Amino acid sequence: MENIITVTVIDREGVEHKLEAPTDMNMNMMELCKSYELPVKGTCGGMAMCASCQMYIENDKVTLERNDDEQLMLDEAWNVEDNSRLGCQIHLSNDMDGLVVRLAPEVDDEDDW
């Protein structure tokens, strides 16, 4: 279908979710995951300022090159791998059809109270 691609998101339990993603709505991977109610927080709203949407890129459908803000944020995040990116900085486009990503572990979710 025109301007609809399929991306696969592997959640933290290893479950694969095949998602239909529109490419004409200025959406990014963080927002896509949230729209399907996958457990991605996106605390900062998409400003590359929190790393809660870190994901691992599992195939070559998107570049591993990070932009400046994204790199600086990942420099202070945990469980960062060579294929880590921030979902909010991956803007969905037609050439990403077939993209596979895996959600990075969530480490800040423990309750101190």
Add this chain to the structure above:
Amino acid sequence: MIETDILIIGAGPVGLFTVFEAGLLKLKCHLIDSLPQIGGQCSEIYPKKPIYDIPAYPSILAGDLSDKLMEQIAPFKPTFTLGETAVSIEETDDNQFIVTTNKGTKHKAPNIAIAGGLGVFTPRKPPIPTIKQYEDKGIDYIIKDPEKFRDKKVVISGGGDSALDWAIFLAEGVAKEVTLVHRSKRFRGHLDSVQKIMDMASEGKVKLMTDSEVFELEGASNLETINVKTKDEENTTINVDYWLPLFGLTPKLGPIAKWGLEIEKNAIKVDTFDYSTNREGIYAIGDVNIYPGKLKLILCGFHEATLMVQSAFKRVHPDKNNVLKYTTVNGINGFD
């Protein structure tokens, strides 16, 4: 005991604007916030980011929005408990609530407005398995009193402003030795702070370890040594009195999750008639609430606050009928 008409939990934009709408109804407000400053996310996460969807402001910096709100609510003399987290709530015989903070400060009010945003900002902790056993025994995530570090050996981790600013501050005649460990060669903090730290490193005032990360902690009871791995180099062991991992703060719903309120998707369920929760007298407004059609926007939070105070008014004055008055007609009658 601090007493007020509406006790607002969270001093972000929505909490602050509540003071204005309550003030028009001659209701007094007190605000509690776990952060040491007002503004919530706007001041903690993105003070220098422009917001474009505040009516009549084509663009306003998040920090400036907080300042403007403070100016707008000043006539209604709000009072604050800052740097403390609302932990527990109890109901009194006279139909009021007592909210106690983590520092024991008590607040009494007939109405509670939870404007808690995404929750309580808490430090991001590096995932080192033994980190918990050294908390307050050599590890601090938040610096309250820098004098604690006088003549001590301190290692700071992080690449943002907090890490840079404290490294600079402590290296200027406070700590005996300051080492800054960061995983990259580049820093996220302000350029002038980065330049300053580079200068101090070349002067020998700060030991700078880039491309490096603390990965192991050791010490019998208190933290004694930390092990640092550096890209392409051998691991280093550093003797320390303190390690300060300063990686910023992240919000968690926190203690209010245990207040007996109906929670859905990490947010508090409300009735859109007056943004009341399932507990009479407790309201939830702004990003912390959820209802069909909810949008997490400051704009919507302002609307929610405005309707909420009408209901709060009836709890304070059950016998009085309230009439909507326009500020253009009546002006702002502030409190003495």
